[in-house]
Amino acid sequence: MSTLFHIKNMVCDRCKLVVKDAFEKAGAKVQSIELGEVETIDPLSPQQLQTVQQTFSEVGFELLDDKQGRIVEKIKTLLVELIHGEHPYLKSNYSDYLSEKLNRDYSGLSTLFSQHENSTIEQYIIRQKIERVKELLLYDEQSLSQIADSLQYSSVAHLSNQFKKVTGLTPSQYKVASAKDRRSLDKV
Incomplete structure (x- = not known):
């Protein structure tokens, strides 16, 4: 079951590489990546999510959880x-x-x-x-x-x-x- 994540400040192709690297560093398998969105093959564990969020805070990205x-x-x-x-x-x-x-x-x-x-x-x-x-x-x-x-x-x-x-x-x-x-x- 894949999971879709929305990411704030991901606005360029180089950003895609940084985001993909952050997810892979956390042990997540990325299914697809577009500007502002990443889809993983499996849901992330709380530990993986924390690793991704930590990496994001270092590079100026943020996972979005609100629809607006x-x-x-x-x-x-x-x-x-x-x-x-x-x-x-x-x-x-x-x-x-x-x-x-x-x-x-x-x-x-x-x-x-x-x-x-x-x-x-x-x-x-x-x-x-x-x-x-x-x-x-x-x-x-x-x-x-x-x-x-x-x-x-x-x-x-x-x-x-x-x-x-x-x-x-x-x-x-x-x-x-x-x-x-x-x-x-x-x-x-």
Whole structure:
């Protein structure tokens, strides 16, 4: 009988590796792993659960046991996958996307998210998009116009204004400042 666990703050592919390692370190056999969720082949013993929770506390993850918290984490996971994925294009808007994926009314999702995160879904989307812009600026493979288009900004000016509002810098200033602060991995 498999058991499904929901995990807070598991938002990237590297996170999957850390989570899988934590479960295996506890002696659990992982059946499947997705962002925000792990399914084990057998239920965990209290000792195994304690080992997983201890490992998680060291790396900033948390097992979720409440339904509302799981929904909020699912919202975050869906948005991170969409914004940071290879094809961030939406055929609809974010509210319709989340409603469809979670089979729930967006106003209820929005209220729940705000109660749990002290932030709106829209603010979360903006923060994620700005982080993606930062990443793409550092890769230096796309123009600002291409980045704006890929993240569905209405214009480069809109992206630049939002970027400056969040970071305090224009995209160009950020790119120059970040280039100075970067170190090669072997020097970190």
